[in-house]
Amino acid sequence: MxxxxxxxxxxxxxxxxxxxxxxxxxxxxxxxxxxxxxxxxxxxxxxxxxxxxxxxxxxxxxxxxxxxxxxxxxxxxxxxxxxxxxxxxxxxxxxxxxxxxxxxxxxxxxxxxxxxxxxxxxxxxxxxxxxxxxxxxxxxxxxxxxxxxxxxxxxxxxxxxxxxxxxxxxxxxxxxxxxxxxxxxxxxxxxxxxxxxxxxxxxxxxNQNAPLAVRGTRLALRKGQGLPLYEAELVAEMYRERVTKTEDAIEGPRSFKEKRPPDWKGQ
CATH class of the missing domain: 3.90.226.10 (2-enoyl-CoA Hydratase; Chain A, domain 1)
Structure with a gap:
C-alpha cells in the first residue's frame, strides 16, 4: 500500500x-x-x-x-x-x-x-x-x-x-x-x-493476548468512559458475553490446562 x-x-x-x-x-x-x-x-x-x-x-x-x-x-x-x-x-x-x-x-x-x-x-x-x-x-x-x-x-x-x-x-x-x-x-x-x-x-x-478479547476490552473501556458506573458495567458485560462465544475463549482455558502457549486465531 x-x-x-x-x-x-x-x-x-x-x-x-x-x-x-x-x-x-x-x-x-x-x-x-x-x-x-x-x-x-x-x-x-x-x-x-x-x-x-x-x-x-x-x-x-x-x-x-x-x-x-x-x-x-x-x-x-x-x-x-x-x-x-x-x-x-x-x-x-x-x-x-x-x-x-x-x-x-x-x-x-x-x-x-x-x-x-x-x-x-x-x-x-x-x-x-x-x-x-x-x-x-x-x-x-x-x-x-x-x-x-x-x-x-x-x-x-x-x-x-x-x-x-x-x-x-x-x-x-x-x-x-x-x-x-x-x-x-x-x-x-x-x-x-x-x-x-x-x-x-x-x-x-x-499481541500475546487473545485479539478479540483485547478488542472487546478496549471497546468496553472506550464505550463506558463517561457513563455512570452501573451503565459502564452493563456495557462491559455485553462485550464480555460476545467474546465468550469465540474459539479463542475456549482456547485460552484449554491451553492453560494443557500447560502450553495459546494458539490464538482471532475467531
Whole structure:
C-alpha cells in the first residue's frame, strides 16, 4: 500500500502508520488527512493486523494542521456545499484515527513536538509513549483561533486546570515529556533512539493476548468512559458475553490446562 504523506507497513500482526512530511514537522494537509483515514481503516479491516502503531518521521511528531491550508476565515473547508454531508456536522477529523469506528488497539509513539490537532492522536490512541525529546502545547489562541475539539478531549485526560492552562497559554508555554508523564498524558518516556523499538515491544506484548478479547476490552473501556458506573458495567458485560462465544475463549482455558502457549486465531 503506497501513500505520498504516510508510510504504511504490516508485519507480525502490527500495522505501523508513520506520518511522513518531515520537512514541515508532519503538519496535516488535506491529502495527509485522507491518507491517514485510509491507512487506519485498512488496518482495521485487515485480518492480519491485531494492533496499530502511530508515529512520525523526522524530528517532529505533528504540529497540527498545515497553516498554509487554513482558510482566511479559519473555518474548515469542504468540497461540497455547506452542511451537505454528515461529516460536516461532526468535529473535524484531521489527524485523529476514526477511533469510534475501530476495535483494534492503537499505540502512539510521540517522537517530537506535538501540538494542535496532533494532540488528537494522543487522546484517541490507547497507549501513548513519548521520546524524551517530545514536547506538547496547543497554539490555537496564539494564531487567533478557539482551542476547541482538541482541548475538549484533552480535558478528559489531564486535570482540568492543567488543560485550561495549556489552552490559554498557547504557544508561549510547552510541556516536556517528563511533565507529560507525571500528569498521565503519556504512560512512558523512553530514550529517543529506542522509541520505535519500544513501541513494537508494547504492540508485540499486546499481541500475546487473545485479539478479540483485547478488542472487546478496549471497546468496553472506550464505550463506558463517561457513563455512570452501573451503565459502564452493563456495557462491559455485553462485550464480555460476545467474546465468550469465540474459539479463542475456549482456547485460552484449554491451553492453560494443557500447560502450553495459546494458539490464538482471532475467531
Amino acid at each position: 503506497s501513500y505520498e504523506t504516510v508510510l504504511y507497513d504490516v508485519s507480525d500482526h502490527i500495522a505501523t502508520i508513520t506520518l511522513n512530511r518531515p520537512d514541515v514537522l508532519n503538519a496535516i494537509s488535506k491529502q495527509m488527512q485522507q491518507e491517514l483515514y485510509d491507512a487506519f481503516m485498512s488496518a482495521e479491516k485487515d485480518e492480519k493486523v491485531w494492533t496499530l502503531i502511530v508515529t512520525a518521521a523526522g524530528r517532529g511528531f505533528c504540529p497540527g494542521a498545515d497553516v498554509g491550508g487554513i482558510s482566511e476565515s479559519g473555518k474548515v473547508s469542504y468540497a461540497e456545499p455547506y452542511l451537505a454531508s454528515y461529516p460536516q456536522w461532526e468535529p473535524p477529523r484531521e489527524a485523529a484515527p476514526p477511533f469510534r469506528e475501530m476495535a483494534k488497539p492503537i499505540v502512539c509513539a510521540v517522537n517530537g513536538v506535538c501540538c494542535g490537532a496532533g494532540l488528537d492522536l494522543i487522546t484517541t490512541s490507547d497507549i501513548v509513549i513519548a521520546s524524551e525529546k517530545a514536547t506538547f502545547f496547543d497554539p490555537h489562541v496564539s494564531i487567533g483561533l478557539v482551542s476547541a475539539r482538541e482541548m475538549a478531549r484533552l480535558a478528559r485526560v489531564l486535570p482540568f486546570n492543567i488543560c485550561m492552562r495549556m489552552a490559554l497559554m498557547g504557544r508561549h508555554e510547552r510541556m516536556d515529556a517528563a511533565r507529560a508523564y507525571q500528569l498521565g498524558l503519556v504512560s512512558e518516556v523512553v530514550e529517543h533512539e529506542r522509541l520505535g523499538e519500544r513501541a513494537r515491544e508494547i504492540a508485540s506484548t499486546i
